[in-house]
Amino acid sequence: MMPFATWLLMGYYRSIPEDLEHAAMVDGATRLQAFIKVTLPLTAPALLAVTLFSFTSAWKEFLFAFVFITSERLMTLPVGMAQTIYGDIYPWGLLMAASLLISLPVVVLYIYGQRFMIAGLTAGGVKG
Numbered sequence: 365m366m367p368f369a370t371w372l373l374m375g376y377y378r379s380i381p382e383d384l385e386h387a388a389m390v391d392g393a394t395r396l397q398a399f400i401k402v403t404l405p406l407t408a409p410a411l412l413a414v415t416l417f418s419f420t421s422a423w424k425e426f427l428f429a430f431v432f433i434t435s436e437r438l439m440t441l442p443v444g445m446a447q448t449i450y451g452d453i454y455p456w457g458l459l460m461a462a463s464l465l466i467s468l469p470v471v472v473l474y475i476y477g478q479r480f481m482i483a484g485l486t487a488g489g490v491k492g
Contacts, residue, residue, distance in 0.1 A: 365421045369414045376410035377403070412481050420470055441466045 380403055388398035429440040439447070445462050448455055 365418055369418055372414055372417075373407070373410055376407060380406050409481050412477050416474060416477055419473060423466075423470055 384402050384406075385395070385398040388402045389395065393401065424442065425440070426442040426446070429443045430446065433439055433443065441462075445459060445466070448458055448462075
């Protein structure tokens with residue numbers, strides 16, 4: 365996940381013109397101030413997209429948690445769901461209800477982040 369997030373952000377940062385940072389530094393900003401006040405706000409949609417994607421990947425991750433976590437106290441939600449399956453007996457009602465409840469935080473996060481994503485994507489669309 366980390367390589368994909370790095371690759372995605374690297375491509376987005378390359379699309380931002382360096383002239384914006386140079387203009388801020390000509391106006392008296394340091395390199396750090398130019399990054400924080402100019403570049404970082406322009407990358408908000410990409411940062412949000414990477415955050416949502418990383419959160420979703422970590423939330424649904426099953427294999428590593430199933431293999432490496434042995435304590436029931438530290439078990440993740442997908443692994444806990446898998447523990448309800450005994451042999452070839454699948455409690456479908458319980459599994460579907462648990463799946464719905466497990467997916468709710470991701471849905472809420474996407475709904476909350478959607479308006480910031482759209483606002484950030486359209487912020488630079490007006491030329492004035």
